[in-house]
Amino acid sequence: MNTRMALYFLILLSFLYGQVDYATEIQPIFTNSCTSCHQYGNTSGGLNLTSYSGVMASSNSGTSVVPGDHANSLLWQRVNDGSMPGSNQPDLTADEINLIAQWIDEGALEVPAVEVDTPDVVINEFLAGSENCCGSDIFDGNNEDFVELYNYGTDLININGWGFSDTDGLITTVCTTNTIIAPGDFLVLWYTGDNNGFPEINEKLSKDGETIYIADADGNPIISYDFGPQTDDISYGRNPDGSDTWEYFSVPTPGESNVIENLPPGPFSLIYPENNDTLVIDLNNLNDSTVFSWEESVDPDGDSIQYIFQLYGGWGGMLGLEFDIIYNQTLDNTELSISNNFFSSTIINFYSEVNDGYFLQDLSSIPVWWSVFSSDGTDTYGEDASDDLGYNDNGFVVTVDLSGIDTTGTEDPEIVINEFLAANEICCISPDGNTEDFVELYNFGTDTININGWGFSDTNGQVATTAPDTNIAPEGFIVLWFTGDTTGFPEIDSKLSPDGETIYIADSDGNPIISYDFGPQTDDISYGRFPDGSESWTYFSSPTPGAPNIESLQLQNELIPKSFTVFPAYPNPFNPVTTLSYDIPNKGFVDVTVYDMMGRAIKNLVRSDQSYGYNSIKWNATNNQNQIVPAGVYIYKIEFGKLVVTRKMILLK
Structure with missing residues (x-):
């Protein structure tokens, strides 16, 4: 076995059987082989090997022993290379050399370190700023700092002889009686600063921060906990008890669990x-x-x-x-x-x-x-x-x-969304000089329309901006700039989404006039009616906010709807007219029919070929004989080729 292997073996044995003892294992080696040269009055090289203190002292050549590092210790180097012992003394055996190396690597201790079995107890909670809490019921109305100990183990812990203070390494109060902390139980130490005896500790905790020190009956440190500045009447502790998670408690609980069971809210009617x-x-x-x-x-x-x-x-x-x-x-x-x-x-x-x-x-x-x-x-x-x-x-x-919601005889104003742009990158310029989304309204009637009090937004049923006293002349336009700012009309405090959303308009009484859902849009391409105010919709590569729409022939093959889409009837509920609208991706045959809840066909609205894009048709609540139908729920079915979509609508009276 070579020297290195032997050393590893001895170190392994040290973990199994304990540390090397200087007095019984190391000093005899030096006494038997080295002290004839290295002793008091005759120290070769300035090294005295007759005692522990002499071994640890430096020699003429430098540090003899470097605790924890045998390779850099001159003493080990000399015995390992055979230069010690000198004279006619035989060399140390490999086992002796390895034992010296092990002793140095273990810290070169005079007495083997004793491993202390620390009991399963922790500081569970403490208060270092007791202004209005706690212990007044114990100390004649006085509030005192406290430290709460917790036994997180499974065995009883007797703390007889334990010492306590607020300074690391010092003891000011000792527990002199058999005091048991049961598993899962608590013990409160009151830091009163008085010499009244345990469990009062003759120290006061500083809320500016200091140390909680606890030692066992043999003086071995068990706990030395440093804490920082604290707040009056706010304790600091573990939650759950005994865990590694600490938090502050506005209601300290000395002697009780820090896990406070939550009580539910109180009753109400x-x-x-x-x-x-x-x-x-x-x-x-x-x-x-x-x-x-x-x-x-x-x-x-x-x-x-x-x-x-x-x-x-x-x-x-x-x-x-x-x-x-x-x-x-x-x-x-x-x-x-x-x-x-x-x-x-x-x-x-x-x-x-x-x-x-x-x-x-x-x-x-x-x-x-x-x-x-x-x-x-x-x-x-x-x-x-x-x-x-x-x-x-x-x-x-x-x-x-709701029987009083009767809109018979009321008419929606003759106004429509004529054009809108929901993805404005480089077009168009709003009055504030920025490129903004817009919605253009068009009066297709013969009377001037006053929109004072009308509300606008991008969410159905909500109003973000209200119009002042404003008129739209017959065949006139007004542009709403959806800037998302609160500057005021005609700027609307909403932004249109290029992914699709809703354009919502209500009259001054809050009644919906327009709720138009649109799908995904393309940057700087507007969507609108051509001719103005008609039922025919198309895309425009040159948006014209506030002016007549100009057809963009080059877009016919670029912005055709990608799918067949049926939009909700609007308004719904209605009386007496609602609009059914839909997108078709290419020219084809379209059938739009209204049914009652028994499945009977009431009105055939469309049965013809239609061109691609947006299409719509109004239903005035009459049947195929042009007779007024009763109030109730109706179904409209729109067929395009082999595709069929049905939706419900409600007629009110």
Whole structure:
């Protein structure tokens, strides 16, 4: 076995059987082989090998022993190369040389280090700024700093003889009795600065930061924890108990778990509308709002509360009445105002899609359920399955009367979107000098139209900007610049998306006039009507905001719609006229037919070849005999080649 292998073997044995002991293993080697030359009064080379202190002292040649590094220790180098021992003394054996190397690599200790078995205890929480908390019930109204210990192990821990202080390595208070910390249990040390005896510690913790020091009965350090500046009455501790995750606690818990069980928000009741109320929405209050309100839910933990408002529609399923959420919103306050216009549209849109419009046969009695539950971010109050609506005071049913929404005899103004651009890179220039998206309106009628109070946006049902007193003459144009700025009309505080969205316009009473959905657009290519105000749409390579549209023949093969698309009827619900529109990707035969809910054909609107692009047709609520049809839900079917799309629409009376 060579020297290196023997050394590795001895080091391995040291891990298995313990460290090298200087007094019993190293000093005898020096005494038997080296001290004849290296002793007091006769130190060859200035090296004395008769004692530990002499071995560790430097020789004339330099440092004899470098703890932890035998290769750079002169003593090992000399015995390894045979220059020591000198005179007629025999060389050290390989085992002796390797033992010296092992002793040096282990730190060249005089006494082998003793491994202390540290008990399974940690500082779990401490408070170093006790102004209004804690311990006043123990210390005659005085508040004191504390350190909480926690036994995270499985065995009992007796801390008899342990010492404590606020300075590393020093002991000011000792536990002199058998004091047991059970597994999973806590012990509180009160740093009062008084010499009253354990568990009071004769130190005060500094909120500017210092040390929590704990040693066992033999004086071995167990914990030396340095902390920084602290805040009055805010403790710092582990969560969960005994973990490595620390956090601050506004409510210190000396002697108790830091894991505070969350309590759910407190109970509350719905206020208005009350259960079984009837809400009437008609033309007189369509622009008003309905305010839903409820009591405050108080959280016992002081957590912030949010309320989740939900509006439900009901429909007949296989298991009876079932519910769908048709609107929801999260709020910080205890009331929600919903515009009657939006409220009625939401209800009609939902009920037109379920049970073949059954609930809309009588517009004076449409059921709607509303509920609210509170949440503290962890737990909730009042959140139940929709099947439990109305059974736990978390949901009320109200009847909505929409029979007064009768638009018979009203006419939409003779105005249309004539051209728009939703991807403006280098065209066109708005009044503020920037390239901006635009929407051009055109008056195709014979009367001047005043748009004072009209609202505009890029979202159906919402208004971002309102127009002042502004007229559009017959065959006149007005350009709306969708800049996204709040500069004021004709700039609109919305930006059109080149990926497609909605152009929404409402009159001064909030009634929708135009809600036009468009698909993806191309940079600097506008889309509009040609001729102006007609039903024929095309793309323009030279947009003309505020001027007549000019047909761009070169775009005919470039911007043909890529697919057959049917747009929602507009308006819907309607009375007495709605428009059905669609895109077709190439010239072909188109069939547009209206059916009742029994599947009977009511009106054939189109049966002819049509050119590619955008097409539309109006239906005036008459049948093939030109007779007025009754109110209700109708289906329109648009066929293009082998492609068929059906949609629903609602006729009001």
